Amino acid sequence: MKQQSIDVNALKVQFPLIERLQNEQYVFWVNPKKTTEKQIFEQVSMEMVRDAEKRLQRFSSYIMEVFPLTKFSNGLIESDVIEIPSMKKLIEGRRGFDIPGKLMLKCDHSLPIAGSIKARGGIYEVLSHAEKLAIHAGLLTEQDDYAKINSKAFKDFFSNYKIAVGSTGNLGLSIGIISAQLGFQVTVHMSVEAKEWKKELLREKGVEVIEYASDYSVAVTQGRLLAEQDANCHFIDDENSLDLFLGYAVAALRLENQLRELKIKVDEEHPLFVYLPCGVGGGPGGVAYGIKQIYGEHVHIFFGEPFASPCMLLGMMTGLHDEISVHDIGLSNQTEADGLAVGRPSKFAGTIMESIISGCYTVDDSFLYRSLKGMYEQENIFMEPSAHAGVYGPIELMMQGVDYLQQNQLQNKMDQATHLIWSTGGDLVPRELRQQYLQSDI
Structure with missing residues (x-):
């Protein structure tokens, strides 16, 4: 990650929306680099995504054994x-x-094991790493029934290795839960927002949690430095x-x-x-790429971001990532979300998203609570x-996206549209905290 002096006044001349971001106002940014063509990337391909799906299928018998709630989905998360x-x-x-068309919800708030979208990427990367270690040690082949991993021998083997991650919360949960279950020594570096x-x-x-008084970027940087040793x-x-992306x-x-x-139907x-x-x-980058x-x-x-933390919008709009x-x-980067x-976006995800996403918008914390209730x-x-x-997306599209709909010849197709809100977390929130959220006056 490069550090450089930022001339904000010069940027504001080039990107007037920055002033609205500074004033914590609603912003709807349309991505001028989006293309209609399917893109080919050096870093990632759909062949790699399908390979990841096969890996998750191999682990399904193990997942079913150690997380019985996944039996209804045959071990798939x-x-x-x-x-x-x-x-x-x-x-x-x-x-x-009116919001024309259907309003749908993708219920990743109830994903098994970790109760959030992070169960997808986080658990996948840990399983991928575990598979590589076990195959290299001669303990496992891709033709085996992976249920055999649920044994003392494998736990003892994985206990010789460590997993570490920096997180604001949900990624740490997903990685901590699956890594501890496998037998790894796990450290989660938690930022102040967690x-x-x-x-x-x-x-x-049984996870070691290291807390930081600083934000997400510091927790990630410190975690990375310690792991490198x-x-x-x-x-x-x-x-x-x-691996997370896949x-x-x-x-x-x-x-x-x-x-x-x-x-x-999804067509013209x-x-x-x-x-x-x-x-x-x-997370949203990986999902967006595949879709x-x-x-x-x-x-x-x-992509939807809080008023105080529109890092992807800022990084993509300016091209600075x-x-x-x-x-x-x-x-401030201080939000209830x-x-x-x-505060600082992923360049890896942002550069791939340049030709893919239609835009970003910002949302106020107070809306998040009204919507929650x-x-x-x-x-x-x-x-x-x-x-x-995510819930604010279709609202913002109807209010500020008129030009986008016109430019993409969508106005006469909206009655047949599907709006899919991608929910991201919630099932593991303790009951007493749920009540606090539901009674909040924010």
Whole structure:
């Protein structure tokens, strides 16, 4: 990560939206570099994504044994896609305008094991690393039934190795839970934004938690430095990891099957809009990559970020990616959306997203809480505050996206559109904290 002096005044002349970001106002940024063509990247391919899906399939018998809740999905870590008509009516009533088309929810707040979207990338990278170690040691072949990994011999073997990660919360949870289950020594470097209950849950699982008084970037940097000093330690790098990205991208293959089963068309006359909460960018980036490779010009993907932490919007809009931080433009990076409290984006994800996503938007913390209550009251679904950054997407599109819809000849197709909000976390939130969220007056 490069550090350089940022001339904010010069940037504001070139990118006037920066002033709105500085004033913590709603911003809807349309990506001028998005293309309609499917892109080929040096770093990642759909062949690699399909290989990741096969790896997860190999581990399914092991996952079923150690996490019985996954038996209903045959050991796959997957969530439902559902329609949320009551929430749609509530939004339309509050806003005074219709959201044409269907409003759907991808329920990653209830993903098995870790209860968040991070169960996709985080668990995948740990499993991938474990497989490589075991195969190299002659303990495992790809033809084996991976249920054999659930044994003292494998736990003893993995106990010789370490896993480390820097996290605001959910990634640390997913990696800590699966790594401890396998037998690894695990260290999670937690930034100041991390919720106390997440730290406590990790410690209960036998994970070492190192706390920082600084933000996400510092926790990642320190974790990376410490891991580099130990040859047996594998550092899971949320800012640059290909394995994390691939684990998230597998979601697109599953989504394609789910939409087909629900008889939801995605084509020229039936556009798909996807709204993803965004922190450092790896999770939404992986999902977006996979979906775009499958649906091409017929999908329109937007990332949602809190007022105080619009790092991906800032990095992509200026083209500076990880060379600029929200602190450089005077923002605090302090938000109730802990999973999105990231000041500096992933360059790895951001550069891939340049030709893929349609844009980014910002959302106020107060909306996250209003939406949290509304979703619970209308649909009996609990999602943590971060997840509700996705809910604001279709609202923002209807209010500020008129030009985008016109430029893409979408106005006359919106009645046949599908709006998919990608929920990201919530199932593991303790009951007492849920009540605090639901009663909050923020």
